[in-house]
Amino acid sequence: MEAIRVNNITKSYENINALSNVSFSINQTEIFGLIGPDGAGKTTLIRILTSLILPDEGNAYILNLDLKKDYKQIRKIIGYMPQRFSLYMDLSVEENLQFYAEIFGVSIKDNYYLIEPIYKQIEPYKERKAGKLSGGMKQKLALSCALIHRPKFLLLDEPTTGVDAISRIEFWEMLKNYQNEGITILVSTPYMDEALQCNRLAFIKEGKILTVASPSEILNNYPFNIYDIKNENTYQTIEYFKKIIPDAIINRFGQSLHCSTQLSFDEIIQATDINNILIEKIEPTIEDCFLWISQQQ
Amino acid sequence: MDIATTIEPQKYAIYARKLVKKFGNFIADDNLNFEVHPGEIFGLLGANGAGKTTAIKMMTGLLKPTSGILKVNGYDIYSESEIIRKSIGYMSQKFSLYEELTIYENIRFFGGIYGLNLKSIKSRAEWAEHTFSLSGFMDKRVSNLPLGWKQKVAFVVASIHNPAIIFLDEPTGGVDPSVRRNFWDNIYQASINGTTIIVTTHYMDEAEYCQRICIMDQGIIKAIGKPNELKNKFLVNTMNELFIKIVRN
Numbered sequence: 001m002e003a004i005r006v007n008n009i010t011k012s013y014e015n016i017n018a019l020s021n022v023s024f025s026i027n028q029t030e031i032f033g034l035i036g037p038d039g040a041g042k043t044t045l046i047r048i049l050t051s052l053i054l055p056d057e058g059n060a061y062i063l064n065l066d067l068k069k070d071y072k073q074i075r076k077i078i079g080y081m082p083q084r085f086s087l088y089m090d091l092s093v094e095e096n097l098q099f100y101a102e103i104f105g106v107s108i109k110d111n112y113y114l115i116e117p118i119y120k121q122i123e124p125y126k127e128r129k130a131g132k133l134s135g136g137m138k139q140k141l142a143l144s145c146a147l148i149h150r151p152k153f154l155l156l157d158e159p160t161t162g163v164d165a166i167s168r169i170e171f172w173e174m175l176k177n178y179q180n181e182g183i184t185i186l187v188s189t190p191y192m193d194e195a196l197q198c199n200r201l202a203f204i205k206e207g208k209i210l211t212v213a214s215p216s217e218i219l220n221n222y223p224f225n226i227y228d229i230k231n232e233n234t235y236q237t238i239e240y241f242k243k244i245i246p247d248a249i250i251n252r253f254g255q256s257l258h259c260s261t262q263l264s265f266d267e268i269i270q271a272t273d274i275n276n277i278l279i280e281k282i283e284p285t286i287e288d289c290f291l292w293i294s295q296q297q
Numbered sequence: 298m299d300i301a302t303t304i305e306p307q308k309y310a311i312y313a314r315k316l317v318k319k320f321g322n323f324i325a326d327d328n329l330n331f332e333v334h335p336g337e338i339f340g341l342l343g344a345n346g347a348g349k350t351t352a353i354k355m356m357t358g359l360l361k362p363t364s365g366i367l368k369v370n371g372y373d374i375y376s377e378s379e380i381i382r383k384s385i386g387y388m389s390q391k392f393s394l395y396e397e398l399t400i401y402e403n404i405r406f407f408g409g410i411y412g413l414n415l416k417s418i419k420s421r422a423e424w425a426e427h428t429f430s431l432s433g434f435m436d437k438r439v440s441n442l443p444l445g446w447k448q449k450v451a452f453v454v455a456s457i458h459n460p461a462i463i464f465l466d467e468p469t470g471g472v473d474p475s476v477r478r479n480f481w482d483n484i485y486q487a488s489i490n491g492t493t494i495i496v497t498t499h500y501m502d503e504a505e506y507c508q509r510i511c512i513m514d515q516g517i518i519k520a521i522g523k524p525n526e527l528k529n530k531f532l533v534n535t536m537n538e539l540f541i542k543i544v545r546n
Contacts, residue, residue, distance in 0.1 A: 162390075162467075164344035165344065165537060166344050166541065166544060166545065193502065235486075251475075251478060287474055291474055294473075
């Protein structure tokens with residue numbers, strides 16, 4: 001069932017088009033990812049969906065509420081965690097949580113079960129001022145504050161930027177718990193590997209939605225064979241393959257390169273006449289797909 | 298037997314033995330032993346609080362070790378930190394650029410700080426314009442540039458005095474995958490030309506670009522080696538799995 005519908009939203013700041021004609025929908029209790037680099041328009045879109053700013057054109061519907069007319073009701077049912085956590089740095093951990101609970105007219109006790117797995121990790125520091133917490137702890141407190149009124153729709157703007165790998169994994173595990181609680185989630189990230197954790201995702205670049213699909217659809221629709229090529233000198237190897245397969249897409253991936261082409265494994269082996277090279281047919285990664293899709297535009 | 302001890306420490310870009318840093322009773326870095334070869338791209342990985350930042354601060358001469366040996370470009374960190382600072386460059390995630398100045402003005406300013414004369418500054422500006430495809434943009438204000446461009450300029454500024462080692466502290470957070478690849482091409486080029494690159498990062502795809510990596514946890518080096526060798530040794534397929542296996546156990 002459709003929970004969120006975004007219709008033809010356009011927004012510009014002075015002469016920059018932040019969003020151009022953006023449309024998509026999010027299903028009930030879905031984790032929907034907004035994947036794109038810095039400056040793609042992710043934050044603008046999220047701020048529009050929280051009713052903090054108005055679109056120039058288009059509209060959106062959040063659980064059948066009209067973004068422009070029913071924004072007062074919408075604000076009661078959404079939870080929003082901005083990129084720069086909106087915490088009161090001079091208040092303690094507990095006071096911050098108390099403050100958000102009171103704004104929404106709920107008691108911490110009512111919905112404590114929902115935040116317990118995260119909040120109990122920061123509870124030992126509940127007397128500490130929010131300004132004195134580490135980045136990971138601020139993130140946990142900000143998420144607790146965004147959830148304390150048990151929102152139906154949770155919007156998270158780059159919640160894992162600057163967070164270490166272990167905390168990121170725990171964070172995604174928690175999001176899945178909230179999904180099971182019946183909360184619909186929109187989460188933005190610049191990191192391609194997190195795309196796989198979403199039920200569906202939208203690739204966004206320069207204010208335009210490039211594609212909306214599930215991760216497996218995106219991976220399955222990749223139209224080329226893809227080879228992982230390893231050699232002592234990656235830089236020269238890239239130049240070499242650009243020459244022998246001019247229409248291939250060649251991208252560096254760490255110490256190897258990914259070569260996307262229509263050629264079969266045997267054909268590529270036959271075309272290659274350098275030594276000390278390891279060629280392996282692989283499945284595309286989500287990053288291969290993003291690179292290809294963004295080159296299509 | 299540690300082969301490295303039989304070779305002179307002067308031959309390394311970084312040479313650390315029994316390196317310790319304590320803050321009161323808290324041991325931030327405990328008995329670190331590692332070396333980085335000239336021209337190598339070396340990654341320092343770890344969760345928040347693993348001791349990466351303290352290690353970088355010691356290598357850049359900002360913090361004195363509590364005990365142990367640390368040589369940077371062959372110079373002793375205890376007695377020669379002034380010389381060390383002239384031989385290294387540092388680029389942080391929050392690019393330390395002057396937003397109100399143009400690209401050229403930033404280059405001139407940082408060149409001046411490192412004591413370059415105007416002639417050298419001009420020749421470094423030409424080098425930057427050519428190597429990083431900045432032509433036509435040298436007179437643009439930094440505040441008007443996209444993130445990927447700022448990143449390039451920050452790298453230029455960190456290498457303006459032609460340092461032997463450049464430290465990159467989480468260099469590519471938030472930028473486009475294709476922009477990120479261009480940036481790494483520049484880093485590889487610098488490494489081919491003999492510059493040593495030391496990178497810290499949270500992101501495992503970025504770690505894959507390093508020739509050798511060092512994984513730290515709670516002040517201790519847990520693993521050190523080439524990415525593929527470590528993946529084979531710990532029987533995992535991806536860098537993420539490697540990191541989790543090492544740090545969670």
